[in-house]
Amino acid sequence: MAASTAQPQLLVQYLVLRKDLSQAPFSWPVGALVAQACHAATAALHVHRDHPHTAVFLQNLGRMHKVVLEAPDENTLKDLAETLQQKSIDHTLWLEQPENIATCIALRPYPKEEVSQYLKKFRLFK
Template sequence: MAAPGSGPAGRLVQYVVLRGDLQREPLSWPLGAVVAQACHAALAAVHAHYGHADTGAYLAEAGRMRTVVLQALDEGALTTLAETLQQHNIDHKVWIEQPENITTCIALRPYPKEEVHQHLKKFKLLK
């Protein structure tokens, strides 16, 4: 039996969706702060789902891990995505930066692309 996520059709990917407005006025966050949000969310999602077979297989890929970083227009778009993921029982972590209490990012646990892509296809790659 093949390992979870093995083979070209089941290639595992971790999707991270950041608010695109964090770097624009009036927020104007520096690039490093935005990257940190993605890192926090990705690590939190992996930690929360560490025991899942797909997470283990993804981590075992070491230097071949695939992560896709997308951007949501703003907090509202991120909130809507979180609701959609919740409705479809897709494991994810919403990152809320503290102490500011600002929702900044969502990271999914590693999934085969075909299982989750339909919920993320409206988001563009982060620029």
């Protein structure tokens, strides 16, 4: 019997972070933006901790794949959240408190091909 040479499915956690928060009039420091992405990623992993993809993703911490994309503004981020909700794509929309500002969306880990169609208009965060 031949051994299987199939590679395990690559899982990616996508984050979409608001770019306008780094610019005037907001001018948030880089650390604050990184914290928003971290909050969203952690929340999505926690909320979806029982999903098999999340379990596999967390089994090999040194090989996690995350992609951080940028949304130009809050409306675009909220529109994406609505689309993901309608398409039953598991995600977390992080709201910074106490201001209740939508800052970042994190999807639970997914195979890239399952969610890339919803994210193709977003470029890598710079």
